[in-house]
Amino acid sequence: MSLQLEKPHPLLASYLQQLATHPLRTKAITNATLCFLQEVLGSHIAHMPVKKPAPDAPVLSHLLARAHVDTRAVKMALYGFLVSAPLSHFLVGALQKAFAGKTGTGAKLAQIFASNLLVAPTQTSAYLASMAIISGAKSVDEVINTIKTGFFAVIRIQWITSPIALTIAQRFIPVELWIPFFNAIQFVLGTYFNARVKQLRAAAAKKAAKEKDEGEN
Structure with missing residues (x-):
């Protein structure tokens, strides 16, 4: 039996209200934010090297680079907003209605x-x-x-x-908390696999570079 939702936190209550009144828009913004954070956190967890901008680049560019905020993170946010959220909205919505x-x-x-x-x-x-x-x-x-x-x-x-x-x-x-619940699970798993893939790619690139050096020598 589902637990009864009693007196949710004001922020959660506000979020649930937005989900009820503007479901697709709220899901799109949520997914975009989570996909963006997955990419950034995955880079930090995997200890990816920072892609340094040009020395004369604005200070903001250097700060964003240190935070691993790059074009891929922006593209991931667009994926969450334009693809993941609408698709999940219609598929999961149809499943719940059925x-x-x-x-x-x-x-x-x-x-x-x-x-x-x-x-x-x-x-x-x-x-x-x-x-x-x-x-x-x-x-x-x-x-x-x-x-x-x-x-x-x-x-x-x-x-x-x-x-x-x-x-x-x-x-x-409770049914009204299913979306935040599934979002939380997907965020944790997505961040883990994002970091893992980056680690594997970095290890493969390092191995390939080492083999190339050995071959040249």
Whole structure:
């Protein structure tokens, strides 16, 4: 049974009010902010080297560089605002409407299966396509290859975490708090995987540079 929401914090109450009155806009701003922070925090956690601007660049440019605020972070924010939020809004909204008022065990299991077989694959494909474009893909074939290469690695994680999160939400989280709850989970996981990918890429680049030096010598 879901916990009853009593006297939420004023900030949370204000956020929930915005979700109720302007759902898509609020979700878009939220996702943009979280995607931006994931990118910045991922760079800090992975100890990525700072890309120093020109010596004569404005002070603000140097401060942003030290904070790992770069064009990729901005692009991630745009992805959250223009792709992730609208897609999640319509897919999850349709899922909630389809199972509204259905509290039986069969309905809950059906909701989990529908999420894993319909919602998750669509979101994963959109995410990988967007990451390919952000990373510099120049053609449709490059985008498709990125989706093919990373789809099952990403969807496996979705299939593990999504049922657990949805089960917890079904049992303990009031429906009005589902969006903040899922956002929090996605933010933590997204930040972790962002940092992990950066670490792996840095290690691979370092190994390739070392092998090149050894080959030249």
